Amino acid sequence: MVREYGPFVGAANINGVTHDGQRVWAATGSMVIALDPDSGEVTRTLDCAGHAGTAFDGKHLYQIAEARIDKIDPATGDVVASIPAPGEGGDSGLAWAEGSLWVGQYRDRKIHRVDPATGAVLRTIESNRFVTGVSWVDGELWHGTWEGDESELRHIDPDSGTVLERLEMPPGIGVSGLESDGGDLFYCGGGSSGKIRAVRRSKGARP
Numbered sequence: 267m268v269r270e271y272g273p274f275v276g277a278a279n280i281n282g283v284t285h286d287g288q289r290v291w292a293a294t295g296s297m298v299i300a301l302d303p304d305s306g307e308v309t310r311t312l313d314c315a316g317h318a319g320t321a322f323d324g325k326h327l328y329q330i331a332e333a334r335i336d337k338i339d340p341a342t343g344d345v346v347a348s349i350p351a352p353g354e355g356g357d358s359g360l361a362w363a364e365g366s367l368w369v370g371q372y373r374d375r376k377i378h379r380v381d382p383a384t385g386a387v388l389r390t391i392e393s394n395r396f397v398t399g400v401s402w403v404d405g406e407l408w409h410g411t412w413e414g415d416e417s418e419l420r421h422i423d424p425d426s427g428t429v430l431e432r433l434e435m436p437p438g439i440g441v442s443g444l445e446s447d448g449g450d451l452f453y454c455g456g457g458s459s460g461k462i463r464a465v466r467r468s469k470g471a472r473p
Contacts, residue, residue, distance in 0.1 A: 273460030280455035282320030283443030312343035319360025349385030359400030370397035392427045399444025410441035417441045
């Protein structure tokens with residue numbers, strides 16, 4: 267673990283997490299905040315629902331809010347479109363890659379590839395653990411797990427779901443949202459701790 271941020275004023279939970287190339291965005295329930303990862307300061311606050319995963323496509327934020335996924339203009343906080351979430355309220359992580367949204371299903375232990383325009387499920391990947399945050403980096407699919415006091419970051423084969431690498435978190439530290447900075451760091455939501463943690467992505471972690 268490299269660094270911890272938070273807890274933040276007015277943010278009891280950290281649900282989804284994403285990165286726009288400069289800032290870390292985090293869904294906290296009743297709002298979405300933007301964080302400067304160098305200073306740790308909150309630089310933006312959007313007044314919009316953020317109940318689970320968050321993603322960024324290079325222009326817009328996508329945010330799971332109850333049983334839908336909102337497409338949000340990050341400059342204004344306006345919701346410009348919405349699609350149904352595949353889990354109908356049981357959704358967890360959210361990522362953007364290859365022109366699609368990738369949506370984690372917590373208790374169903376699945377990750378769905380979803381059409382961002384219609385919400386149609388294009389394919390499904392099975393996991394053998396609860397799925398929290400989801401992230402793609404360097405062509406690798408990673409997801410967080412959180413069961414009881416045990417939490418991990420898992421690199422899985424996107425076709426078979428086979429675990430290729432795993433990074434164990436210290437006991438009692440959970441992972442809700444998950445996103446890469448595009449380099450060697452993951453930003454992990456800490457759920458009810460109200461914290462965001464930066465974790466270094468290491469090659470050759472045990473499968």
